[in-house]
Amino acid sequence: MRGAPAVREAEHRLxxxxxxxxxxxxxxxxxxxxVVEAAYAERPPRAARARPGWRxxxxxxxxxxxxxxxxxxxxxxxxxxxxxxLSSGAENARPAFAGLPxxxxxxxVGDAGAxxxxxxxxxxxxxxxxxxxxxxxxxxxVGARGRRxxxxxxxxxxxxxxxxxxxxHHPAWSPGDGFRVAYxxxxxxxxxxxxxxxxxxxxRDAAPVTPAWRPGGGYVLTYAAARGRIETVNADSxxxxxxxxxxxxxxxxxxxxxxxxxxxxxxxxxRVYDRRGRPVLARRLSGARxxxxxxxxxxxxVTVAGRGGTRVLSxxxxxxxxxxxxxxxxxxxxxxxxxxxxxxxxxxSRDTDQWLLVGPxxxxxxxxGVSGELGAGAGFPRVAGWxxxxx
Amino acid sequence: xxxxxxxxxxxxASGGTGIAARFAAxxxxxxxxxxxxxxxxxxxxxxxxxxxxxxxxxxxxxxxxRDAAAAEDIAQEAFxxxxxxxxxxxxxxxxxxxxxxxxxxRAIDAARSRALRREVDAAAAEDAAADxxxxxxxxxxxxxxxxxxxxxxAVVALRYLLDYxxxxxxxxxxxxxxxxxxxxxxxxxxLAELLGEEGRSKEETRWGEDGx
Numbered sequence: 129m130r131g132a133p134a135v136r137e138a139e140h141r142l143x144x145x146x147x148x149x150x151x152x153x154x155x156x157x158x159x160x161x162x163v164v165e166a167a168y169a170e171r172p173p174r175a176a177r178a179r180p181g182w183r184x185x186x187x188x189x190x191x192x193x194x195x196x197x198x199x200x201x202x203x204x205x206x207x208x209x210x211x212x213x214l215s216s217g218a219e220n221a222r223p224a225f226a227g228l229p230x231x232x233x234x235x236x237v238g239d240a241g242a243x244x245x246x247x248x249x250x251x252x253x254x255x256x257x258x259x260x261x262x263x264x265x266x267x268x269x270v271g272a273r274g275r276r277x278x279x280x281x282x283x284x285x286x287x288x289x290x291x292x293x294x295x296x297h298h299p300a301w302s303p304g305d306g307f308r309v310a311y312x313x314x315x316x317x318x319x320x321x322x323x324x325x326x327x328x329x330x331x332r333d334a335a336p337v338t339p340a341w342r343p344g345g346g347y348v349l350t351y352a353a354a355r356g357r358i359e360t361v362n363a364d365s366x367x368x369x370x371x372x373x374x375x376x377x378x379x380x381x382x383x384x385x386x387x388x389x390x391x392x393x394x395x396x397x398x399r400v401y402d403r404r405g406r407p408v409l410a411r412r413l414s415g416a417r418x419x420x421x422x423x424x425x426x427x428x429x430v431t432v433a434g435r436g437g438t439r440v441l442s443x444x445x446x447x448x449x450x451x452x453x454x455x456x457x458x459x460x461x462x463x464x465x466x467x468x469x470x471x472x473x474x475x476x477s478r479d480t481d482q483w484l485l486v487g488p489x490x491x492x493x494x495x496x497g498v499s500g501e502l503g504a505g506a507g508f509p510r511v512a513g514w515x516x517x518x519x
Numbered sequence: 520x521x522x523x524x525x526x527x528x529x530x531x532a533s534g535g536t537g538i539a540a541r542f543a544a545x546x547x548x549x550x551x552x553x554x555x556x557x558x559x560x561x562x563x564x565x566x567x568x569x570x571x572x573x574x575x576x577x578x579x580x581x582x583x584x585r586d587a588a589a590a591e592d593i594a595q596e597a598f599x600x601x602x603x604x605x606x607x608x609x610x611x612x613x614x615x616x617x618x619x620x621x622x623x624x625r626a627i628d629a630a631r632s633r634a635l636r637r638e639v640d641a642a643a644a645e646d647a648a649a650d651x652x653x654x655x656x657x658x659x660x661x662x663x664x665x666x667x668x669x670x671x672x673a674v675v676a677l678r679y680l681l682d683y684x685x686x687x688x689x690x691x692x693x694x695x696x697x698x699x700x701x702x703x704x705x706x707x708x709x710l711a712e713l714l715g716e717e718g719r720s721k722e723e724t725r726w727g728e729d730g731x
Contacts, residue, residue: 134711141660141714142679150578152587157573160595161566167599168557168565283629285592286599 166289166324224495225249229485232468233282234514235260235269239507242271244282251502254284259512261338263301263322266516270299270309277311279324288324298338303385308347308363310339317351319363330366331359337378342403344387352378358392360405370405380418384425389445391428393419398430400445411443411451418461423470429454431461431475440464440475440486454486463511476511483511547613554610569598572615575681576622582676583626583669585661593629597621619681620691623673630669663713671706674699 226249228234234245235254242260244252254260255278257271263279268287271278277296279287294314302308307322310330317334320327330349337352347363356377360369376394383390389408390401393416400409417438418431427444430451438458443451459479466473475484476498483495499508550571556564576597580590600621601608608617664672677688685703689696 134715135707138663138707138710138714139679142675142710145578145582145660145680146682149574150581150587150590152591153574153577153581156577156587156591156594157570160573160591160598161569163595164569164598164602165562165566168562168602168605281592283592283596285596 163286163288167286169291224483224498225251225501227485227493227495229467229472232514232516233266234465234474235262235512236502236509237512238502238509240502240505242269242512243502243509244269245501245509252283254280254282255286259297259299261299261301262513262515264303264306264516267306268301268322270301270311272296272299272311275313277309277320279309279322290320290324290327292318298336300338300341302341302347302363303343308341310341310349310351310363312336312339315354317349317361319347319349330361330363335377337381340381340383340390342383342387342390343385350381350383350390352381358390358405360390372401372405374399379416382419382421382428384421384445385423386425389425391419391421391445393430398428398443409445409447413441413443413451418464420464420466420473422466423468429464429466429473431464440473454490455484455492458484462508465511465514467514468516474511474514476509478508481508483509550614551610554605554608554614558605558608558610565602568614572618573598575615576618578680579619579622579673579676580626582664582680583623583630583672585665589629590626593625594622597625615681616683616687616691619677619683623677623692627669627673630672659714660710663710666713667706667709671702671709674702675706675710678703 225245228245228247228249230247233247236243236245237257237260241256242254244254246252254269255271255273257273257278260269260271262269266282268279268281271280273296275294275296276289276291277299278289281287292313294316296311296313299309299311301322302310305322308319309322310317310319312318312334315332315334316329317331317339318327319330331351331353333354335352335354339349339351342348342350342360348360348369349363350358350360353359353371356374357371358374358378358381359371361367362369374392374394376396378392378394380393381390388403390403390405392399392401395414395416397413397416398409398411398419399407402408413430413432415433416430417433420429422428425445427442430441430443432439432441436457438461439456440454440458440461441451442454454473455475458475458477460477461475462478463476464473471488473486475486477484480494481497481499483498485493485495487493499506502509550568553564553568553571557568573594576594577590580593580597581587584590584593597618601614601618608614664675667675673692674688677683677691678685683691685699686696688694689699692699
């Protein structure tokens with residue numbers, strides 16, 4: 129222990145702490161108030177108070193169940209079964225995500241919100257979103273929940289929120305500088321600046337497909353319109369760049385990183401278009417469900433459902449080569465994402481409660497019991513993205 | 520019951536009488552009214568609550584994190600959490616301890632995870648480009664605080680910045696009172712050790728270069 133005078137001196141100095149503001153305090157307060165005010169304006173209406181009678185009935189039912197579990201053999205068996213289920217979840221907590229390779233962070237969406245999953249297995253909940261996506265450099269996450277769109281940091285700090293009259297869905301942050309976010313509100317396409325300002329309507333006839341930003345100059349956006357049309361527009365001016373009609377309804381759209389190819393997925397297969405919307409390639413893949421473009425832009429992982437279960441195929445985006453299975457015999461697949469370095473594909477296999485890491489040589493490494501990772505009630509974690517190149 | 524003491528006012532002894540006690544009681548009543556009005560939808564009342572408590576929340580987060588951007592994020596997120604839970608808040612309880620509990624626990628978690636992740640990476644560099652850079656520590660007290668662990672900085676912030684008693688800190692952090700006392704004692708010993716060489720020559724406590 130230090131001498132009493134030295135301790136008193138330290139205490140004396142500490143007591144002066146409240147007298148001076150911390151660096152940046154006033155400016156930070158002004159910024160934070162705007163965000164807090166927005167959150168306050170968008171909070172849901174107050175819920176009606178539960179009636180005491182209902183609460184009493186619930187309490188009585190819980191007590192009765194507890195007594196039954198404690199006093200009857202059947203109840204004890206049920207209690208043991210519940211205990212087994214709970215304890216097996218607890219034993220599985222944590223190790224699965226620790227198997228993720230280094231070099232990026234995965235965005236996962238469960239029933240209770242969105243989470244950033246770190247390569248060391250660490251988790252950070254970023255919001256109660258039903259859909260979410262990374263900003264181009266992984267500095268932010270954009271999330272949709274009900275009628276709200278929200279931008280948050282990977283630590284969950286809200287940067288801005290906005291509310292629309294219709295349900296908000298399918299958000300997509302623009303690549304490069306990240307200065308725009310596109311999203312759908314009902315059947316409209318809207319765009320907001322990356323700082324949450326200048327929200328505006330772009331088009332009114334959108335199909336429920338995440339819009340795709342074309343990398344390169346300007347803010348050019350491709351979206352699936354009603355009746356199988358695909359339109360490319362300037363997101364700021366609303367000017368149409370080109371439009372094409374397809375015989376199938378698109379289910380996914382993605383531009384390659386160099387902005388030279390647009391990939392469209394439908395239930396019947398995959399089509400590739402050039403920068404001006406002219407067809408380059410068509411591959412028939414009956415039962416195609418989901419698309420994950422490889423960072424190189426030369427191939428894509430396509431999830432295909434069929435009689436023998438679900439397969440994930442590696443499909444070249446040129447006429448050379450043919451589609452090869454990466455993993456087969458799956459049940460429901462809830463998201464695929466390439467690692468930032470493009471060496472691994474992450475496949476969320478709901479029926480086996482696993483995330484599958486498909487590495488070089490098509491070696492598959494399962495991360496098992498992932499539902500237990502996000503905590504009770506969080507559900508199966510769908511893979512919403514893996515960020516970011518160069519991180 | 521944990522007492523509510525706005526930062527920047529003199530501490531009021533528990534059960535005290537006289538002007539200071541009456542001031543504190545009036546302040547609590549006014550705050551209760553602000554919470555009630557904010558619950559009913561008054562943005563003006565919420566802003567008054569925010570302005571009352573921003574400084575304390577931000578400073579506490581700053582003491583634990585020593586990083587302006589992180590302190591802003593943590594304090595802001597604490598207020599947003601408070602706004603989201605406002606309808607469930609019991610107005611008979613003081614607002615400040617509720618908020619400070621959120622701030623300090625988040626700050627401790629963030630400081631721990633930052634230490635785990637060794638968070639000096641490209642993302643931090645990009646964040647730094649987007650946000651104002653953290654001011655350099657210019658005074659020996661803040662430099663000495665930086666030598667403590669986040670848990671110790673948290674109890675120091677609660678005790679000396681926000682003026683909670685050790686018993687109140689124990690309730691805020693869900694810790695045994697003995698643990699709080701020992702953390703405070705260790706923090707003071709360490710600070711005394713670090714500041715010892717400096718003596719009493721430095722008169723003014725300063726947070727940073729701007730000296731405001």
